[in-house]
Amino acid sequence: MSKQFKEQGGAATMDPSRFRRWVTSKVMTKLISFETLTKRRAREERRRKLSARPHIIEYFHQVDDGYSYLAVQALEQLLARYNVEFKCHLVGPPEGANSPEPELLMELSRYDATKIAPYYDLDFPDCAKMPDQCIVDSAKAILSVLSDSDFVLHAKIIGQALWASDQSTLDKLKAVWGISTDAEISKRYASGNARRADLKHYSGGMFFYGGEWYWGVDRLYHLEGRLSDLGLDRNLGSEPIMPRQEIHMVKKANDSGLILECFVSLRSPYTAIVFDRALELGRETGVTVEVRPVLPMVMRGVPATMEKGIYIFGDSAREARAANIPFGNFYDPIGEPARRCYSLYPWAVTQGLGNELLSSFLRAAFVEGINTNRDTGLQQVVEGAGLDWSVAKTLVGLDGWQDELEANRLMMYESGLWGVPSFRLLDNHKRTIVALWGQDRLWLIANIIEQYLEVEK
Numbered sequence: 001m002s003k004q005f006k007e008q009g010g011a012a013t014m015d016p017s018r019f020r021r022w023v024t025s026k027v028m029t030k031l032i033s034f035e036t037l038t039k040r041r042a043r044e045e046r047r048r049k050l051s052a053r054p055h056i057i058e059y060f061h062q063v064d065d066g067y068s069y070l071a072v073q074a075l076e077q078l079l080a081r082y083n084v085e086f087k088c089h090l091v092g093p094p095e096g097a098n099s100p101e102p103e104l105l106m107e108l109s110r111y112d113a114t115k116i117a118p119y120y121d122l123d124f125p126d127c128a129k130m131p132d133q134c135i136v137d138s139a140k141a142i143l144s145v146l147s148d149s150d151f152v153l154h155a156k157i158i159g160q161a162l163w164a165s166d167q168s169t170l171d172k173l174k175a176v177w178g179i180s181t182d183a184e185i186s187k188r189y190a191s192g193n194a195r196r197a198d199l200k201h202y203s204g205g206m207f208f209y210g211g212e213w214y215w216g217v218d219r220l221y222h223l224e225g226r227l228s229d230l231g232l233d234r235n236l237g238s239e240p241i242m243p244r245q246e247i248h249m250v251k252k253a254n255d256s257g258l259i260l261e262c263f264v265s266l267r268s269p270y271t272a273i274v275f276d277r278a279l280e281l282g283r284e285t286g287v288t289v290e291v292r293p294v295l296p297m298v299m300r301g302v303p304a305t306m307e308k309g310i311y312i313f314g315d316s317a318r319e320a321r322a323a324n325i326p327f328g329n330f331y332d333p334i335g336e337p338a339r340r341c342y343s344l345y346p347w348a349v350t351q352g353l354g355n356e357l358l359s360s361f362l363r364a365a366f367v368e369g370i371n372t373n374r375d376t377g378l379q380q381v382v383e384g385a386g387l388d389w390s391v392a393k394t395l396v397g398l399d400g401w402q403d404e405l406e407a408n409r410l411m412m413y414e415s416g417l418w419g420v421p422s423f424r425l426l427d428n429h430k431r432t433i434v435a436l437w438g439q440d441r442l443w444l445i446a447n448i449i450e451q452y453l454e455v456e457k
Contacts, residue, residue: 062204066113089192144180257428274439
């Protein structure tokens with residue numbers, strides 16, 4: 001039993017919610033550690049060798065998902081580059097607690113795919129709209145009849161016609177490959193959905209290899225690195241097909257006139273690994289950063305599944321390691337710890353240290369493993385932000401902060417965003433230039449800032 005657990009009274013005397021937080025924190029810290037990841041990968045490779053299986057990547061395709069269309073454009077390249085085989089599944093969209101805002105997610109997939117496609121040398125039409133159901137049904141009927149090898153070679157052609165709303169081309173493709181019956185389509189989808197559920201995931205545009213999930217083209221560099229380490233790269237030493245996008249900062253000493261709004265929460269691992277970098281981006285480029293904290297989803301009544309939580313934390317850990325950012329010694333701040341910190345936020349803002357308070361809290365919860373529900377832990381957060389604990393302890397738990405966080409949430413939703421971290425870049429007239437979701441879009445924000453500053457020269 002850990003010293004920290006003993007100091008809190010052990011299981012016999014600890015409040016049940018605090019005990020759950022302690023257990024969750026310890027388990028998650030262990031699960032997402034590099035040591036655990038390395039052991040899991042080695043175990044998967046031993047099992048593969050013992051069963052004499054080839055290296056199989058399973059791909060899960062959601063027909064009307066913009067991210068999936070980008071992903072299928074990489075399949076043929078991956079097959080040519082790496083000594084692997086593909087098993088391709090058709091799946092439906094995330095459901096229930098795994099997709100709290102399905103309509104917003106679908107629209108974002110189109111909008112976001114349009115923005116990132118050029119950086120990966122992929123196709124996504126600027127004028128694309130969400131395809132009509134008849135177009136989607138035609139694409140499903142063709143894709144359902146394709147073998148795995150044909151899917152790898154031809155799914156991108158079907159996707160191109162779908163996103164161009166080109167029924168004529170889809171009809172021609174039907175004549176070439178045929179179509180599945182409604183019963184066959186349903187069977188194919190049932191099989192794909194069941195396989196995805198068995199592997200404990202929920203989304204489309206996903207790659208699965210050796211016990212690990214990789215989301216879309218954004219995470220393929222992780223998979224490519226792993227395949228290279230296994231000696232499967234036919235062009236060893238070459239750049240990945242889908243490389244990691246770096247954050248490029250163009251230094252500008254004076255005020256650029258741009259505003260970067262950052263919607264963040266204190267329980268988001270993705271926020272934890274990008275928050276300080278977003279602030280640095282503002283400092284380096286002369287962009288004014290306006291941080292807009294919101295309540296974590298689960299604290300505003302949005303349920304979350306265990307499978308989603310495990311994936312998000314594990315993915316955050318991979319992304320943090322790739323960016324050389326400390327992360328992973330976790331002590332869950334859900335509920336009261338987050339509320340206690342938020343109650344200090346208005347005061348911290350008046351001291352000019354609001355961002356420092358949030359940064360210090362995220363560091364304590366996700367890097368240092370500090371129990372922020374205890375006064376000693378919160379004191380470390382407060383003093384780490386450069387604030388006076390003797391004042392702060394008189395303010396902990398006061399109301400008055402909730403309205404601001406709710407106003408920030410509504411503002412986020414008005415921008416077509418709902419999760420954190422999200423970013424909205426505004427011009428000097430406070431008009432939206434771009435609104436994007438995810439820590440893995442800060443590089444795109446940086447590129448758009450660079451383009452804007454070049455025009456302004």
